[in-house]
Amino acid sequence: MLSSFDDFPVHQTSHPVAQTAGTDLNHYDRYFFNGYTKDTRLFFALAMGLYPNRHVADAHFSVVLNGRTVDAEQINVHASRRAPLDRADANKVGPIEVEVIDPLNALRLAIDAPEHGLRADLTFVRRSAPIEEPHFFNQVGQRVVMDSTRMTQFGGWEGWVEVDGEVIDLEAGETVGSRDRSWGVRPVGEPAPTGAPVADPQFYWLWAPLNFDTFSTHFDVNEYFDGKRWHETGFVSLANNGNGNGDGDDAVAAQAEAMRSVDYRIGWQPGTRRAEWFEIDFVPWNGEPSTIKLEPLFDFHMLGIGYGHPEWRHGIWKGELAVGGDRWRLPVEDPNAPHHMHIQSIVRATTTGGLGENEGLGTLEQLAFGRHDPTGLTGLNTGFGQ
Numbered sequence: 122m123l124s125s126f127d128d129f130p131v132h133q134t135s136h137p138v139a140q141t142a143g144t145d146l147n148h149y150d151r152y153f154f155n156g157y158t159k160d161t162r163l164f165f166a167l168a169m170g171l172y173p174n175r176h177v178a179d180a181h182f183s184v185v186l187n188g189r190t191v192d193a194e195q196i197n198v199h200a201s202r203r204a205p206l207d208r209a210d211a212n213k214v215g216p217i218e219v220e221v222i223d224p225l226n227a228l229r230l231a232i233d234a235p236e237h238g239l240r241a242d243l244t245f246v247r248r249s250a251p252i253e254e255p256h257f258f259n260q261v262g263q264r265v266v267m268d269s270t271r272m273t274q275f276g277g278w279e280g281w282v283e284v285d286g287e288v289i290d291l292e293a294g295e296t297v298g299s300r301d302r303s304w305g306v307r308p309v310g311e312p313a314p315t316g317a318p319v320a321d322p323q324f325y326w327l328w329a330p331l332n333f334d335t336f337s338t339h340f341d342v343n344e345y346f347d348g349k350r351w352h353e354t355g356f357v358s359l360a361n362n363g364n365g366n367g368d369g370d371d372a373v374a375a376q377a378e379a380m381r382s383v384d385y386r387i388g389w390q391p392g393t394r395r396a397e398w399f400e401i402d403f404v405p406w407n408g409e410p411s412t413i414k415l416e417p418l419f420d421f422h423m424l425g426i427g428y429g430h431p432e433w434r435h436g437i438w439k440g441e442l443a444v445g446g447d448r449w450r451l452p453v454e455d456p457n458a459p460h461h462m463h464i465q466s467i468v469r470a471t472t473t474g475g476l477g478e479n480e481g482l483g484t485l486e487q488l489a490f491g492r493h494d495p496t497g498l499t500g501l502n503t504g505f506g507q
Contacts (some may be wrong), residue, residue: 124207139206141173147306148174149269149436152219153426154230154245154394156278156291156298157465157467157482161418162287163296164188164467165241165282167230169219169424171204171211172436174295175310177202179435180214182232183425184284185451188467193451197425198234199433200441201473202261215444225251225274228300235283237446243291245300249337249358250274252377259343260350262319269305273330275337275358276300297482299330308441310436311459314487318445321346322501323491327385329401331413331470331483335360338476340383340401348495355380355403359477381406383459387496394489394498395420396466409475415485417466419451423486429460445452465489474484 126138134142142146155166169180179201187193200215212219220229225247232241251274254305259267282289301450328341336359343352358377382404390397399415402444427435453461455468465484472479491501 122206125209138208139173143306144174145306146172146174147266147309147436148172149307150311152300152302154228154298154300154304155421155465155484156243156245156296157484158181158291158296159482161189161467161482162187163282163291164421165243166421166426166465167217167232168428168435169212169214169217170309170427171208172309173204175436175438176204176265177310177436177438178202178211178214179427179433179437180217180219181433182217182230182234182241183421184239184282185419185421186284188451189420193419194448195422195425195451196238196446196448198232198237198444198446199427199430200241200444201433201437201439202362202440215442217385233350233458234444234446235286236319237444238285238448239446240283241281243278243282245276245278245298246272248274248332248360249276250376252339252341252354252356252358254341254354257307257343257352261315264315265306267305267307269274269303269307271301271303273299273301273339274358275330275332297332299332299483310434321491323493324488325490326486327387328486328487329399329415329468329483331415331468331474331481333360333470333479333481335479336476338401338403338470338472340385340403340413341379342383342385344493344495346492346494348493353383355383357403357405378405379492380404389496389498392504392507394439394487394502394504395456395459395464396485396487399468399485403476404505405475411472411474411476413476414471414473415468415483416470417468417485420456421465421467421484422449422453422461423465423488424460428463431460457504459502462490462502
């Protein structure tokens with residue numbers, strides 16, 4: 122089927138844009154955003170995904186208020202629809218919309234779900250050039266489970282968020298965050314039979330985009346149960362002019378500097394798979410290595426934007442259009458429940474070494490499912506030390 126995007130020179134195969142290069146049900150195309158005020162009073166995140174071969178699109182928006190207090194609460198709205206055949210119509214799912222204002226520079230999020238306690242109008246403006254991470258590829262036996270590209274970018278936010286009728290205005294320079302775009306193949310939708318077992322169930326993932334006044338850093342690793350890595354990332358990216366506002370005075374962001382190597386140390390909070398402390402080592406191709414220490418402040422559960430959600434899992438068919446919401450108090454009662462294991466900890470970050478002494482904020486995403494010998498994890502979701 123032809124669509125409006127076929128009028129642009131964007132084709133990567135001999136077929137129309139609406140037809141994916143392969144027929145894998147797990148083909149996907151996704152947006153992710155997060156943002157946090159510098160006083161950490163407010164954290165928000167959005168995910169929007171298109172699954173052409175499942176004919177499904179979905180989107181989620183989630184907010185944590187007062188995450189460091191006894192009144193902490195995570196509030197979420199979820200939406201799912203039949204995927205449009207024309208990609209020009211794929212940026213809106215129910216009450217959640219993503220608008221590309223200026224590609225790779227500015228994007229707008231609009232959420233209108235007052236019945237679930239959430240409305241927002243937020244604009245992301247880049248404070249760094251986009252970072253293309255090394256390609257993701259993972260194969261279990263003969264089956265490819267991940268084959269995707271992702272870019273990550275740092276930015277500042279302006280606009281407002283309304284939670285249960287209370288409007289929170291975000292002035293320029295007050296709120297920073299990151300976003301990513303990824304596409305390709307990875308597990309989505311209803312779990313499918315996989316035939317004979319060829320490996321123990323396991324997935325180990327750490328991802329840490331961090332914002333400082335004049336630069337940002339990016340780190341991630343994927344590891345097998347024995348610590349062998351199948352993916353890693355380390356970058357340092359200068360901010361526009363260091364103000365993070367993305368205003369008209371900003372120069373074009375410089376390309377990020379890739380690290381020669383990265384490493385990390387983690388201490389699990391006893392009885393959980395949540396980091397109690399975390400340190401990253403960056404070794405550049407030239408110059409002095411740096412260490413970045415992370416202090417977790419509170420957790421955001423990726424469940425709120427569909428990851429592992431029992432009812433609103435990514436790519437699940439829920440009908441022509443479905444909208445719902447949920448909320449929970451933080452911290453959750455059982456952090457080792459499978460649907461609560463995937464988190465982003467909001468962290469305070471400090472640097473030493475080649476990067477100098479700096480303090481910033483960011484997130485440490487953690488998903489440690491199954492055995493991981495180097496850090497002492499056993500079982501599927503057994504807490505550390507149990």
